[in-house]
Amino acid sequence: MYGPFTNESSGTNAAQRTYSPAPLTADTDLLNALAAAHRLHAKQLTILAFLNDHRDPASPGQTIALSYARIHDATQVTIEHIRRNGLHRLLTSGLISVRTQSFSGTIYRLHYDAPTVRTVLVRLQGATAPHPDAIREPRSTSSITALREELTFVEDRLALVRQLALSRQELKRQEFLLTLDDGQLQWLSRESMRAVDGQEGIRFIRDRFPHYEAERLRLLDEWIARQAFGQRIPTLSSSDVQEITT
Secondary structure (H helix, E strand, C coil): CCCCCECCCCCCEHHHCCCCCCCCCCCHHHHHHHHHHCCCCHHHHHHHHHHHHCEECCEEEEECCECHHHHHHHHCCCHHHHHHHHHHHHHHHCCEEEEEEECCEEEEEECCCHHHHHHHHHHHHHHHCCCHHHHHCCCCHHHHHHHHHHHHHHHHHHHHHHHHHHHHHHHHHHHHHCCCCHHHHHHHHHHHHHHHHCCCCHHHCCCCHHHHHHHHHHHHHHHHHHHCCCCCCCCCCHHHHHHHHC
């Protein structure tokens, strides 16, 4: 069985792997990944570990094609939970997104590199499933207090870094929006709705607005990056705009 934070090929528990988690620094990727994942529960972290261990060797930023059945067989998480809670929570947390879907399975884009995800999993595993050695040899009160102080310090740094990053990101978005005409703004809205409405399992969600808005922001960030390479955001014709607004 592919247990929590387990490498499927070796069956080795993540806490027993030979690598060590990277030290806590001001590294933005690690801090952002920790902030995105710290509210995930054990089953969701198990799914994340599985995805991280099944990256495409030719394109490490994404997984190979994976079906619900394959994820279930490896993790023993029920397909219903994978569909409604597991992958959905990973998507909304910003840790992953859907790259492509086909009959052979779904390819997921992982937003952080493999070492960063492994470090996050090891740190979060320590909070939810202590290593057996830690159970046999309980920490002293002073060491637990020190760990709590360290956690508080890290959380404060996380909040500060995320607030700064979000403020900068929002400023870029607002400046970019000011350069768009009505046709381009309507194109953003239309493509956001199309992308969300085409997702597997979206029919179970009645209120799709939060998903539309999240996709719109993702598209904005993508086209802000594309602008640096001279690409312009598409636009709808005046007739298309009139059809949408009416």
